[in-house]
Amino acid sequence: xxxxxxxxxxxxxxxxxxxxxxxxxxxxxxxxAEVKLGYNHRGIEKACESRNYIQDIYLIExxxxxxxxxxxxxxxxxxxEIAGVEVPLRANYIRTIIGELERIxxxxxxxxxxxxxxxxxxxxxxxxxxxxIIMDILALISGNRVNYxxxxxxxxxxxxxxxxxxxxxxNLQTLTERTEFYLKLVNDEPTFxxxxxGVGKLSKDMAISMGAVGPMARGSGVSRDIRQDDPxxxxxxxxxxIVTDDHADVLGRVIVRVNELLESYRMxxxxxxxxxEGPIAVKVPRKIPAGEAIAxxxxxxxxxxxxxxxxxxxxxxxxKVRAPTLANxxxxxxxxxxGYLADFPIVVAALDPCFSCTDRAIRLVDGKNDHVxxxxxxxxxxxxxxxxxxxxxxKIGC
Amino acid sequence: xxxxxxxxxxxxxxxSSVTNISTPREKRVxxxxxxxxxxxxxxxxxxxxxYYLGTITGLDSxxxxxxxxxxxxxxxxxxxxxxFTPRDNPKVPTVTTVFPGxxxxxxxxxxxxxxxxxxxxxxxxYPLPDDWPAGQYPLRKDWKGLPSVEEVSK
Amino acid sequence: xxxxxxxxxxVKSPWILHFNTGxxxxxxxxxLAALTPRFDLERFGVQLKAxxxxxxxxxxxxxxxxxAKDRLTRIYEQMPEPKFVVAVGTCAISGGVFDGCYNVEGGxxxxxxxxxxxxxxxxxxxxxxxxxxxxxxxxDQPEHFQEARPVYIGEGxxx
Numbered sequence: 001x002x003x004x005x006x007x008x009x010x011x012x013x014x015x016x017x018x019x020x021x022x023x024x025x026x027x028x029x030x031x032x033a034e035v036k037l038g039y040n041h042r043g044i045e046k047a048c049e050s051r052n053y054i055q056d057i058y059l060i061e062x063x064x065x066x067x068x069x070x071x072x073x074x075x076x077x078x079x080x081e082i083a084g085v086e087v088p089l090r091a092n093y094i095r096t097i098i099g100e101l102e103r104i105x106x107x108x109x110x111x112x113x114x115x116x117x118x119x120x121x122x123x124x125x126x127x128x129x130x131x132x133i134i135m136d137i138l139a140l141i142s143g144n145r146v147n148y149x150x151x152x153x154x155x156x157x158x159x160x161x162x163x164x165x166x167x168x169x170x171n172l173q174t175l176t177e178r179t180e181f182y183l184k185l186v187n188d189e190p191t192f193x194x195x196x197x198g199v200g201k202l203s204k205d206m207a208i209s210m211g212a213v214g215p216m217a218r219g220s221g222v223s224r225d226i227r228q229d230d231p232x233x234x235x236x237x238x239x240x241x242i243v244t245d246d247h248a249d250v251l252g253r254v255i256v257r258v259n260e261l262l263e264s265y266r267m268x269x270x271x272x273x274x275x276x277e278g279p280i281a282v283k284v285p286r287k288i289p290a291g292e293a294i295a296x297x298x299x300x301x302x303x304x305x306x307x308x309x310x311x312x313x314x315x316x317x318x319x320k321v322r323a324p325t326l327a328n329x330x331x332x333x334x335x336x337x338x339g340y341l342a343d344f345p346i347v348v349a350a351l352d353p354c355f356s357c358t359d360r361a362i363r364l365v366d367g368k369n370d371h372v373x374x375x376x377x378x379x380x381x382x383x384x385x386x387x388x389x390x391x392x393x394x395k396i397g398c
Numbered sequence: 399x400x401x402x403x404x405x406x407x408x409x410x411x412x413x414s415s416v417t418n419i420s421t422p423r424e425k426r427v428x429x430x431x432x433x434x435x436x437x438x439x440x441x442x443x444x445x446x447x448x449y450y451l452g453t454i455t456g457l458d459s460x461x462x463x464x465x466x467x468x469x470x471x472x473x474x475x476x477x478x479x480x481x482f483t484p485r486d487n488p489k490v491p492t493v494t495t496v497f498p499g500x501x502x503x504x505x506x507x508x509x510x511x512x513x514x515x516x517x518x519x520x521x522x523x524y525p526l527p528d529d530w531p532a533g534q535y536p537l538r539k540d541w542k543g544l545p546s547v548e549e550v551s552k
Numbered sequence: 553x554x555x556x557x558x559x560x561x562x563v564k565s566p567w568i569l570h571f572n573t574g575x576x577x578x579x580x581x582x583x584l585a586a587l588t589p590r591f592d593l594e595r596f597g598v599q600l601k602a603x604x605x606x607x608x609x610x611x612x613x614x615x616x617x618x619x620a621k622d623r624l625t626r627i628y629e630q631m632p633e634p635k636f637v638v639a640v641g642t643c644a645i646s647g648g649v650f651d652g653c654y655n656v657e658g659g660x661x662x663x664x665x666x667x668x669x670x671x672x673x674x675x676x677x678x679x680x681x682x683x684x685x686x687x688x689x690x691x692d693q694p695e696h697f698q699e700a701r702p703v704y705i706g707e708g709x710x711x
Contacts, residue, residue: 034522041655042650065581128585132585145676147673209497210498211450224472229472307453527619528619529618
């Protein structure tokens with residue numbers, strides 16, 4: 001059977017950042033895939049070297065708009081380790097509260113995107129409506145829906161008042177009920193499961209050898225989570241239960257993310273009820289002594305590594321950011337191989353790609369037919385292809 | 399503690415290749431090795447239990463390039479292995495034979511610092527654009543920007 | 553007469569295309585959030601289209617990286633006239649916090665002409681709605697039509 005080359009180019013609708021894949025198809029089955037990245041490479045690591053540490057917090061936060069707090073907290077943890085300061089307990093609690101709120105908003109966002117990719121538009125609208133509850137809480141605490149600027153070296157910049165804590169607790173009940181509905185949907189609804197089961201398979205050994213992180217690895221049964229392995233903040237004090245699933249495909253990843261939402265609600269309740277009194281920051285001198293440190297953080301997409309080396313001046317010598325999506329990208333060829341073209345959008349979406357984290361700084365080649373399609377056409381093609389086989393999601397009533 | 403187990407292993411089995419071991423805090427160990435011993439040390443570390451390679455950091459330290467490999471395991475221990483290579487001929491062997499998923503980190507070293515990684519699997523360049531001029535390595539300390547058109551045409 | 557009908561249709565129901573030229577995604581999520589039930593841009597007749605050939609307005613976010621520059625120009629040329637470009641977010645206006653970085657060209661107007669600028673980091677959905685509505689009001693008033701800088705090939709039809 002002859003092979004077709006399909007480049008899936010950087011412009012496509014609905015969220016996604018620019019990236020380009022080149023897929024090799026034989027008939028309907030994907031034989032190989034090549035990923036071309038770098039559209040989001042902005043030269044942040046070099047820019048960090050010409051700004052001082054406080055300006056770098058602002059810059060590092062904008063590596064990614066969805067996991068901005070993760071990047072800034074990881075960076076600040078590395079700098080505090082070099083400077084040898086101990087952050088006060090209340091500041092750690094506040095950072096963890098914002099971190100869990102960010103995880104909730106990111107997973108709800110992802111749930112909507114996954115629904116959109118398989119044609120389940122209602123889920124998209126429902127989960128983003130629930131996400132607005134969290135955005136309101138974040139805007140109340142920090143003043144902005146994204147890019148909260150709550151971290152500084154030595155602690156946090158803003159305090160949480162008791163009214164804000166009461167607001168968090170009041171909303172958790174609504175969110176828990178709605179998320180339990182999504183959990184029922186994932187576990188019981190046959191049409192939705194039909195799109196996700198058996199798609200994008202990544203076995204446990206392959207996940208370990210390719211270095212997968214985050215929900216990608218946990219959905220294949222690999223029990224890795226920085227909050228458990230190398231706890232930072234207050235996770236060692238409030239008790240944390242890791243969520244894994246053995247399906248080793250896209251369905252496993254969805255189950256892991258929805259269960260993580262429920263676990264985050266439980267942790268938020270514990271954090272909000274037990275917020276200790278005390279100062280919110282310690283004073284740290286502007287010049288950080290020479291040294292190096294490496295910090296890790298469990299971002300919503302996986303494990304984020306920051307390595308900082310200082311040289312005794314106000315500006316860092318080297319900042320290295322390794323975002324979670326870069327670690328997961330090595331597995332994408334394995335996941336796509338042997339799958340159908342129609343499943344391509346959901347497999348890539350299950351990876352929860354955040355290419356702006358990846359690049360800060362896929363070609364289907366072969367055959368006589370050169371056919372250019374864009375993401376929307378691919379999505380509609382994939383929805384139509386499955387409809388012909390009896391999987392129709394628009395008929396699900398909610 | 400895991401730290402001490404790792405340090406014992408390094409001092410007993412790999413004493414000739416791994417030097418300058420230090421432990422600034424619990425769960426962090428730093429050490430150095432040479433370019434020639436890199437792949438052998440990486441293989442022994444993987445067998446010992448450090449079976450993830452998190453990332454590879456390249457730094458410009460003046461007259462040499464410093465490349466740091468960050469290994470870790472399931473218990474939160476991070477082992478940072480430093481390798482030095484001279485600035486006028488930077489070369490380092492690939493570790494993708496031991497850790498298959500790290501080809502993108504090696505591509506970053508090649509693109510941004512100009513370090514030649516021997517044996518890395520063939521792939522497109524990452525992260526710089528395809529029409530980036532050759533010989534321009536942004537992360538080097540002496541790189542101040544792309545040459546402007548007038549300078550190039552002189 | 554037909555022209556007035558077409559202009560009325562364009563103003564009352566613009567179809568938009570969204571393109572990210574290398575941003576951190578915050579502005580893109582806010583654009584998508586503007587389509588969700590809380591802010592609901594679709595009640596104004598706005599539809600998010602996937603292909604440049606169907607779109608009237610392109611919402612661009614992000615500082616233009618060198619890789620994205622050619623793609624942006626190609627997409628812009630694929631849109632039918634008259635077309636309007638809206639730059640969403642501080643990065644799209646001037647490069648934002650990434651101005652001067654080695655892989656970044658600058659704002660969107662370093663590559664294509666822009667009709668409306670929406671500031672913010674990220675631009676909140678209310679600001680995006682406000683910006684798009686202001687652009688539509690400008691198109692609607694014939695004496696200010698040229699200010700919206702739509703692009704025509706050949707003879708201009710400004711009335």
